[in-house]
Amino acid sequence: MDKLQIKELLNGQKFRLTSERESLLDVFASSSSMLTPSQLYELADKHDINIGLTTVYRLLEVLTKVGVATPFLVDGTIFYAYCGCEHHHHFVCLSCHRVMDIQGSCPSFDVPDNFRVSSHRSDLYGTCSDCQTANDAGCTH
Amino acid sequence: MDKLQIKELLNGQKFRLTSERESLLDVFASSSSMLTPSQLYELADKHDINIGLTTVYRLLEVLTKVGVATPFLVDGTIFYAYCGCEHHHHFVCLSCHRVMDIQGSCPSFDVPDNFRVSSHRSDLYGTCSDCQTANDAGCTH
DNA sequence: TCAATATAGAAAATGATTTTCAATATTTCC
Protein backbone atom coordinates (compact mmCIF):
# COMPACT_ATOMS: atom_id res chain seq x y z
CA MET A 1 0.00 0.00 0.00
CA ASP A 2 1.54 3.29 -1.03
CA LYS A 3 1.27 6.64 0.59
CA LEU A 4 -1.31 7.94 -1.83
CA GLN A 5 -3.67 5.13 -0.95
CA ILE A 6 -3.22 5.81 2.75
CA LYS A 7 -3.84 9.48 2.14
CA GLU A 8 -7.06 8.64 0.38
CA LEU A 9 -8.13 6.31 3.16
CA LEU A 10 -7.56 9.10 5.65
CA ASN A 11 -9.25 11.73 3.51
CA GLY A 12 -12.22 9.43 3.23
CA GLN A 13 -12.80 10.02 6.92
CA LYS A 14 -11.92 13.71 6.86
CA PHE A 15 -8.45 13.08 8.22
CA ARG A 16 -5.46 14.82 6.73
CA LEU A 17 -2.06 13.45 5.93
CA THR A 18 -0.01 16.41 7.08
CA SER A 19 3.73 16.66 6.69
CA GLU A 20 4.13 15.71 10.35
CA ARG A 21 2.01 12.62 9.90
CA GLU A 22 3.76 11.73 6.68
CA SER A 23 7.16 11.84 8.34
CA LEU A 24 5.94 9.72 11.23
CA LEU A 25 4.28 7.30 8.85
CA ASP A 26 7.56 6.80 7.00
CA VAL A 27 9.27 5.87 10.24
CA PHE A 28 6.39 3.68 11.34
CA ALA A 29 6.14 1.86 8.03
CA SER A 30 9.86 1.20 7.90
CA SER A 31 9.81 -0.61 11.23
CA SER A 32 9.14 -4.31 11.16
CA SER A 33 8.31 -4.29 14.86
CA MET A 34 5.25 -3.32 16.76
CA LEU A 35 5.87 -0.15 18.73
CA THR A 36 4.33 1.70 21.62
CA PRO A 37 3.48 5.35 20.95
CA SER A 38 6.51 6.35 23.01
CA GLN A 39 8.75 4.00 21.09
CA LEU A 40 7.59 5.47 17.79
CA TYR A 41 8.14 8.93 19.20
CA GLU A 42 11.71 8.06 20.14
CA LEU A 43 12.39 6.25 16.90
CA ALA A 44 11.28 9.31 14.98
CA ASP A 45 13.52 11.38 17.20
CA LYS A 46 16.51 9.28 16.18
CA HIS A 47 15.69 10.12 12.58
CA ASP A 48 15.72 13.81 13.55
CA ILE A 49 12.00 13.96 13.17
CA ASN A 50 10.76 15.90 16.15
CA ILE A 51 7.03 15.59 16.43
CA GLY A 52 5.05 15.92 19.63
CA LEU A 53 4.01 12.79 21.45
CA THR A 54 0.39 13.86 21.24
CA THR A 55 0.66 13.89 17.48
CA VAL A 56 2.06 10.37 17.57
CA TYR A 57 -0.95 9.23 19.56
CA ARG A 58 -3.26 10.91 17.12
CA LEU A 59 -1.58 9.41 14.08
CA LEU A 60 -1.83 5.91 15.52
CA GLU A 61 -5.45 6.55 16.35
CA VAL A 62 -6.41 7.56 12.83
CA LEU A 63 -4.27 4.87 11.22
CA THR A 64 -6.01 2.30 13.38
CA LYS A 65 -9.37 3.66 12.31
CA VAL A 66 -8.57 3.22 8.66
CA GLY A 67 -6.94 -0.17 9.23
CA VAL A 68 -3.36 0.74 8.46
CA ALA A 69 -2.19 0.23 12.03
CA THR A 70 -3.09 -2.78 14.15
CA PRO A 71 -2.98 -2.70 17.94
CA PHE A 72 -1.52 -5.60 19.89
CA LEU A 73 -1.84 -6.20 23.59
CA VAL A 74 1.21 -8.00 24.91
CA ASP A 75 1.85 -8.37 28.63
CA GLY A 76 -0.45 -5.49 29.41
CA THR A 77 1.24 -3.11 27.00
CA ILE A 78 -0.39 -1.79 23.86
CA PHE A 79 1.74 -1.83 20.73
CA TYR A 80 0.94 -0.85 17.17
CA ALA A 81 2.18 -2.47 14.01
CA TYR A 82 2.05 -1.03 10.53
CA CYS A 83 -0.05 -3.25 8.31
CA GLY A 84 -0.01 -2.14 4.75
CA CYS A 85 -2.20 -4.92 3.50
CA GLU A 86 -5.66 -5.95 4.58
CA HIS A 87 -4.51 -9.29 5.87
CA HIS A 88 -5.45 -10.00 9.45
CA HIS A 89 -3.02 -12.76 10.33
CA HIS A 90 0.22 -12.06 12.09
CA PHE A 91 3.10 -13.76 13.75
CA VAL A 92 4.36 -11.77 16.71
CA CYS A 93 7.79 -12.52 18.10
CA LEU A 94 7.53 -12.07 21.85
CA SER A 95 11.27 -11.58 22.06
CA CYS A 96 12.07 -8.90 19.47
CA HIS A 97 8.50 -7.70 18.88
CA ARG A 98 8.74 -8.13 15.15
CA VAL A 99 5.40 -8.66 13.46
CA MET A 100 5.19 -10.64 10.27
CA ASP A 101 2.29 -11.23 7.97
CA ILE A 102 1.66 -14.91 7.59
CA GLN A 103 -0.02 -16.93 4.93
CA GLY A 104 -2.98 -19.11 5.63
CA SER A 105 -6.59 -19.11 4.76
CA CYS A 106 -9.04 -17.55 7.16
CA PRO A 107 -10.50 -20.22 9.40
CA SER A 108 -14.17 -20.93 9.06
CA PHE A 109 -15.98 -20.68 12.32
CA ASP A 110 -19.39 -21.93 13.31
CA VAL A 111 -21.07 -18.66 14.09
CA PRO A 112 -24.86 -18.62 14.30
CA ASP A 113 -26.51 -17.15 11.23
CA ASN A 114 -28.02 -14.31 13.18
CA PHE A 115 -24.66 -13.06 14.39
CA ARG A 116 -23.01 -10.40 12.31
CA VAL A 117 -19.24 -10.70 12.12
CA SER A 118 -17.59 -7.40 11.26
CA SER A 119 -13.96 -8.39 11.66
CA HIS A 120 -11.67 -11.08 12.86
CA ARG A 121 -8.12 -11.45 14.06
CA SER A 122 -5.87 -14.49 14.00
CA ASP A 123 -2.54 -13.93 15.64
CA LEU A 124 0.28 -16.30 16.44
CA TYR A 125 2.74 -15.61 19.23
CA GLY A 126 6.13 -17.16 19.67
CA THR A 127 9.80 -16.75 18.92
CA CYS A 128 11.21 -16.01 15.49
CA SER A 129 14.19 -17.87 14.13
CA ASP A 130 16.62 -15.03 14.78
CA CYS A 131 15.67 -14.81 18.42
CA GLN A 132 15.88 -18.54 18.90
CA THR A 133 19.38 -18.51 17.46
CA ALA A 134 20.30 -15.58 19.68
CA ASN A 135 18.89 -17.34 22.73
CA ASP A 136 20.72 -20.53 21.92
CA ALA A 137 23.95 -18.61 21.52
CA GLY A 138 23.46 -16.91 24.86
CA CYS A 139 22.47 -20.13 26.53
CA THR A 140 25.07 -21.48 28.92
CA HIS A 141 24.15 -25.14 29.22
CA MET B 1 -13.44 -26.19 34.70
CA ASP B 2 -14.31 -26.29 38.38
CA LYS B 3 -12.89 -24.31 41.21
CA LEU B 4 -10.64 -27.09 42.42
CA GLN B 5 -8.92 -27.25 39.06
CA ILE B 6 -8.39 -23.51 39.06
CA LYS B 7 -7.04 -23.70 42.59
CA GLU B 8 -4.55 -26.32 41.49
CA LEU B 9 -3.55 -24.29 38.46
CA LEU B 10 -2.86 -21.35 40.75
CA ASN B 11 -1.07 -23.43 43.36
CA GLY B 12 1.13 -24.79 40.61
CA GLN B 13 2.58 -21.31 40.30
CA LYS B 14 2.66 -20.61 44.05
CA PHE B 15 -0.48 -18.51 43.86
CA ARG B 16 -3.21 -18.97 46.45
CA LEU B 17 -6.94 -19.06 46.00
CA THR B 18 -7.91 -17.03 49.03
CA SER B 19 -11.48 -16.44 50.10
CA GLU B 20 -11.34 -12.97 48.56
CA ARG B 21 -10.17 -14.38 45.25
CA GLU B 22 -12.72 -17.15 45.37
CA SER B 23 -15.57 -14.68 45.86
CA LEU B 24 -14.32 -12.54 43.01
CA LEU B 25 -13.84 -15.58 40.81
CA ASP B 26 -17.46 -16.58 41.36
CA VAL B 27 -18.62 -13.19 40.17
CA PHE B 28 -16.21 -13.19 37.26
CA ALA B 29 -17.11 -16.69 36.12
CA SER B 30 -20.82 -15.96 36.27
CA SER B 31 -20.50 -13.05 33.87
CA SER B 32 -20.78 -13.82 30.19
CA SER B 33 -19.22 -10.47 29.31
CA MET B 34 -15.70 -9.28 29.23
CA LEU B 35 -15.10 -6.78 32.03
CA THR B 36 -12.58 -4.13 32.92
CA PRO B 37 -11.02 -4.46 36.38
CA SER B 38 -13.20 -1.59 37.54
CA GLN B 39 -16.31 -3.21 36.13
CA LEU B 40 -15.55 -6.45 37.94
CA TYR B 41 -14.93 -4.46 41.11
CA GLU B 42 -18.32 -2.80 40.81
CA LEU B 43 -20.10 -5.99 39.85
CA ALA B 44 -18.70 -7.67 42.95
CA ASP B 45 -19.84 -4.68 44.95
CA LYS B 46 -23.38 -5.21 43.72
CA HIS B 47 -23.17 -8.75 45.09
CA ASP B 48 -22.10 -7.28 48.44
CA ILE B 49 -18.61 -8.55 47.90
CA ASN B 50 -16.34 -5.73 48.92
CA ILE B 51 -12.84 -6.44 47.82
CA GLY B 52 -10.20 -3.83 47.10
CA LEU B 53 -9.59 -2.79 43.52
CA THR B 54 -5.95 -3.73 43.86
CA THR B 55 -6.99 -7.27 44.68
CA VAL B 56 -9.16 -7.34 41.58
CA TYR B 57 -6.17 -6.34 39.48
CA ARG B 58 -4.07 -9.02 41.12
CA LEU B 59 -6.69 -11.72 40.61
CA LEU B 60 -7.01 -10.91 36.91
CA GLU B 61 -3.24 -10.94 36.62
CA VAL B 62 -2.83 -14.41 38.08
CA LEU B 63 -5.86 -15.79 36.25
CA THR B 64 -4.38 -14.53 33.01
CA LYS B 65 -1.09 -16.19 33.84
CA VAL B 66 -2.73 -19.56 34.30
CA GLY B 67 -4.96 -19.08 31.27
CA VAL B 68 -8.31 -18.80 33.03
CA ALA B 69 -8.78 -15.15 32.07
CA THR B 70 -8.22 -13.78 28.59
CA PRO B 71 -7.51 -10.12 27.94
CA PHE B 72 -9.20 -8.30 25.07
CA LEU B 73 -8.25 -4.93 23.69
CA VAL B 74 -11.32 -3.16 22.32
CA ASP B 75 -11.24 0.50 21.38
CA GLY B 76 -8.19 1.10 23.50
CA THR B 77 -9.71 -0.45 26.60
CA ILE B 78 -8.49 -3.67 28.17
CA PHE B 79 -11.20 -6.14 29.17
CA TYR B 80 -10.94 -9.61 30.66
CA ALA B 81 -13.18 -12.56 29.98
CA TYR B 82 -13.43 -15.71 32.02
CA CYS B 83 -12.45 -18.69 29.89
CA GLY B 84 -12.94 -21.93 31.69
CA CYS B 85 -11.82 -24.04 28.79
CA GLU B 86 -8.57 -24.02 26.91
CA HIS B 87 -10.20 -22.96 23.66
CA HIS B 88 -8.74 -19.88 22.11
CA HIS B 89 -11.51 -18.81 19.77
CA HIS B 90 -14.06 -16.23 20.75
CA PHE B 91 -16.85 -14.16 19.39
CA VAL B 92 -16.94 -10.73 20.97
CA CYS B 93 -20.07 -8.65 20.68
CA LEU B 94 -18.93 -5.06 20.32
CA SER B 95 -22.31 -3.85 21.51
CA CYS B 96 -22.95 -5.74 24.76
CA HIS B 97 -19.40 -7.05 25.31
CA ARG B 98 -20.52 -10.62 25.66
CA VAL B 99 -17.86 -13.14 24.81
CA MET B 100 -18.81 -16.54 23.48
CA ASP B 101 -16.67 -19.54 22.75
CA ILE B 102 -17.07 -20.58 19.19
CA GLN B 103 -16.53 -23.84 17.42
CA GLY B 104 -14.12 -24.20 14.60
CA SER B 105 -10.86 -25.92 13.99
CA CYS B 106 -7.67 -24.02 14.54
CA PRO B 107 -6.47 -22.59 11.26
CA SER B 108 -3.25 -23.95 9.88
CA PHE B 109 -0.80 -21.25 9.06
CA ASP B 110 2.32 -21.30 6.97
CA VAL B 111 4.88 -20.49 9.59
CA PRO B 112 8.52 -21.20 8.79
CA ASP B 113 9.83 -24.37 10.44
CA ASN B 114 12.36 -22.45 12.45
CA PHE B 115 9.74 -20.29 14.14
CA ARG B 116 8.40 -21.50 17.43
CA VAL B 117 4.73 -20.80 17.98
CA SER B 118 3.82 -20.77 21.65
CA SER B 119 0.21 -19.63 21.40
CA HIS B 120 -2.39 -18.30 19.06
CA ARG B 121 -5.59 -16.34 19.22
CA SER B 122 -8.48 -16.27 16.79
CA ASP B 123 -11.16 -13.78 17.69
CA LEU B 124 -14.24 -12.65 15.83
CA TYR B 125 -15.81 -9.27 16.45
CA GLY B 126 -19.30 -8.21 15.58
CA THR B 127 -22.84 -7.96 16.86
CA CYS B 128 -24.71 -10.77 18.54
CA SER B 129 -28.29 -11.58 17.61
CA ASP B 130 -29.75 -9.96 20.72
CA CYS B 131 -28.02 -6.68 20.04
CA GLN B 132 -29.03 -6.69 16.40
CA THR B 133 -32.63 -7.15 17.42
CA ALA B 134 -32.31 -4.40 19.99
CA ASN B 135 -30.74 -2.08 17.44
CA ASP B 136 -33.41 -2.82 14.88
CA ALA B 137 -36.10 -2.15 17.46
CA GLY B 138 -34.52 1.16 18.39
CA CYS B 139 -34.07 2.12 14.79
CA THR B 140 -36.39 4.86 13.61
CA HIS B 141 -36.30 4.53 9.86
C1' DT C 1 5.34 -24.03 66.55
C1' DC C 2 8.52 -21.29 63.94
C1' DA C 3 10.08 -19.50 59.73
C1' DA C 4 9.18 -18.40 55.14
C1' DT C 5 6.08 -16.92 51.81
C1' DA C 6 1.85 -14.98 49.79
C1' DT C 7 -1.99 -11.89 50.18
C1' DA C 8 -5.19 -7.80 51.34
C1' DG C 9 -6.04 -3.20 51.25
C1' DA C 10 -5.37 1.70 51.49
C1' DA C 11 -2.57 5.29 49.99
C1' DA C 12 0.83 7.08 47.14
C1' DA C 13 3.30 6.97 43.00
C1' DT C 14 3.74 6.13 38.38
C1' DG C 15 2.64 5.77 33.66
C1' DA C 16 -0.27 6.11 29.77
C1' DT C 17 -3.60 8.56 27.38
C1' DT C 18 -6.74 12.34 26.63
C1' DT C 19 -8.24 16.99 26.91
C1' DT C 20 -7.63 21.80 26.48
C1' DC C 21 -6.48 25.76 24.03
C1' DA C 22 -4.21 29.07 21.20
C1' DA C 23 -1.70 29.19 17.02
C1' DT C 24 -1.21 27.42 12.48
C1' DA C 25 -2.28 25.02 8.39
C1' DT C 26 -5.41 23.08 5.02
C1' DT C 27 -9.57 22.60 2.52
C1' DT C 28 -13.95 24.43 0.62
C1' DC C 29 -16.54 27.27 -1.69
C1' DC C 30 -17.58 31.69 -3.68
Add this chain to the structure above:
DNA sequence: GGAAATATTGAAAATCATTTTCTATATTGA
Protein backbone atom coordinates in the same frame (compact mmCIF):
# COMPACT_ATOMS: atom_id res chain seq x y z
C1' DG D 1 -7.47 34.42 -5.05
C1' DG D 2 -9.61 35.04 -0.65
C1' DA D 3 -12.69 34.41 3.13
C1' DA D 4 -14.94 30.91 6.11
C1' DA D 5 -14.96 26.44 7.89
C1' DT D 6 -12.48 22.65 9.40
C1' DA D 7 -8.50 19.93 10.93
C1' DT D 8 -3.99 19.75 13.06
C1' DT D 9 -0.10 20.83 16.09
C1' DG D 10 2.15 20.84 20.42
C1' DA D 11 2.76 22.07 25.17
C1' DA D 12 0.61 21.88 29.46
C1' DA D 13 -2.79 20.22 32.36
C1' DA D 14 -5.99 16.89 33.52
C1' DT D 15 -7.58 12.39 33.74
C1' DC D 16 -7.63 7.59 33.94
C1' DA D 17 -5.48 3.08 34.54
C1' DT D 18 -2.20 0.45 36.77
C1' DT D 19 1.56 -0.53 39.89
C1' DT D 20 4.17 0.09 43.98
C1' DT D 21 4.68 0.60 48.78
C1' DC D 22 3.98 -0.78 53.25
C1' DT D 23 1.88 -2.84 57.24
C1' DA D 24 -1.08 -6.24 58.95
C1' DT D 25 -2.76 -10.73 58.27
C1' DA D 26 -3.10 -15.25 56.62
C1' DT D 27 -1.27 -19.47 54.80
C1' DT D 28 2.11 -22.98 53.92
C1' DG D 29 5.95 -26.00 55.01
C1' DA D 30 9.55 -27.87 57.74
